[in-house]
Amino acid sequence: MAELRPNADAMKRLRALGLRPTRQRMALARLLFDHGNMHVTAETLYDSAQDADIKVSLATVYNTLHQFTAAGLLRQVIVDPSRCYFDTNVDEHHHFFFEETGQLADIPDELIRSMAPGDLPPGTKLSRIDIVVRLRGAA
Amino acid sequence: MAELRPNADAMKRLRALGLRPTRQRMALARLLFDHGNMHVTAETLYDSAQDADIKVSLATVYNTLHQFTAAGLLRQVIVDPSRCYFDTNVDEHHHFFFEETGQLADIPDELIRSMAPGDLPPGTKLSRIDIVVRLRGAA
């Protein structure tokens, strides 16, 4: 059953990360982390919050996504030049990106090294594979 | 030596793609394709044009980049959620992205399948590897 009172565990976890467990952060954390792996944009998370009758502004959604990312609770996924995606799965892993719908899906680990045409989701065609190795340090 | 008259070859090539070889397109094509492989954004190409005393508007740079991409002369590279990169190398290949400077560099083909720590450019540290498999078709 869903919790009717503030979740003491979640409060502790947020506090441990240096984030005050405000009503907004608790509510967004619940949306993000209580439903298995999720891929969200600011907009989709904001919409989910509206649907769940959570009173929160879009600006706070942006702030929270960045704070959670900085705290290691989320990982940014770069697939679209005009939108920031965030993934609740922060482990090293990779994605299918459905170009028409903007949906993201994890690629099961086993598949990534030996991708054959038959491994694609049914009904889809490979458009392209992008591999970007991000570096820090000298130019 | 650089050509002082319109390049008949380039004109033919553009015309074959259904694009009128206008002064702007010819000049941008020369910037893009006469200097080996390049990675540009609209802004960097616009700046290069300014430096080369090519009279062209930023809007035309955007149009041209998209027309060239549609024609298969360029390939988009998605590495930054806030900028569109274009690559004059349209073959399937992958990139190093230097996060601090925004620079892109091709990853030599041989490296991509057996990337070891020593294969990174000197002075850099691995930040992360992003692999995105883009699909068309069912969601």
Next chain:
DNA sequence: GTGTTTGCAAAGTGTTTGCAATTTA
């Protein structure tokens, strides 16, 4: 009470669009 966080509205950034003027064929 003090410092943090929120929410609004304004500003910012990169990109696209509408349309009159210009260029190409």
Next chain:
DNA sequence: TAAATTGCAAACACTTTGCAAACAC
């Protein structure tokens, strides 16, 4: 001259910021 292209400025989508009011401790 007819159709395509350009360039400007306005519009756009997404994101960030400034600051007063609300909140957490």
